[in-house]
Amino acid sequence: MTARQLAPNILVVLLIALSLWVVLGDRNFKPTATEQARDWGDFGRSSDVVLGDPDAPISILEYASVTCSHCATFHEEVFPQILEKFIDTGSVRFAMRPLPTAPQNMAYQGFMVAACVPEDRYYDFIGTLMRHQTDWAFPPASLSLQEIAAQAGISGEQFQSCSSNGQTISQIRSIVDEARSWGIGATPTFFINGVKYEGVLSFDRVERIVQGQLED
Secondary structure (H helix, E strand, O other), rough: OOHHHHHHHHHHHHHHHHHHHHOOOOOOOOHHHHHHHHOOOOOOOOOOEEEEEOOOOOOEEEEOOOOOOOHHHHHHHHHHEEEEEEEOOOEEEEEEEEEEOOOHHHHHHHHHHHHOOHHHHHHHHHHHHHOOOOHHHOOOOOOOHHHHHHHOOOHHHHHHOOOHHHHHHHHHHHHHHHHHHHHOOOOOOOEOEEEEEOOOOOOOHHOOOOHHHHHH
């Protein structure tokens, strides 16, 4: 058989190989972390407590711990400005997911009790835990978590129930496992419209990011 006669057969083989590559390649396709993060920006978890307009064009998803000093800095110094300028004005919707850090047993308990606080006071309570984390989460503790919970209107009976709720523990562990599988280890970690940022963000930086997204 001559080269000219072989050419059509070679073309057919190449077309078949290309078709198989497209099919199998698509089947084995795994999205990148950034592409996956865009799904996370939808706040699809039932446990997500979302602030802001659900149709806001910018989403900020934070992974944080109530025992993380950097998270406390963000929530005390930066978050109130984001709330006032972007969340309350309808530009940003925000949610935080727990990623407990040392001492993890205290962080877990803090998040578990927070889950029992009404949603409209959830982030106020989280802010209180972060602001006073050295008082209740680290020795020598001058306050108990139960005392802080009582100030938020949680009775002793409610506290005992909330701090030992197996369903809440499972939810937090599921979030932690999912975060670890995506390579999220630092707190705080943010996803702003699906783009990952690690560490404390200044308000100026958040403002530049959000304004840039709004102008696109």
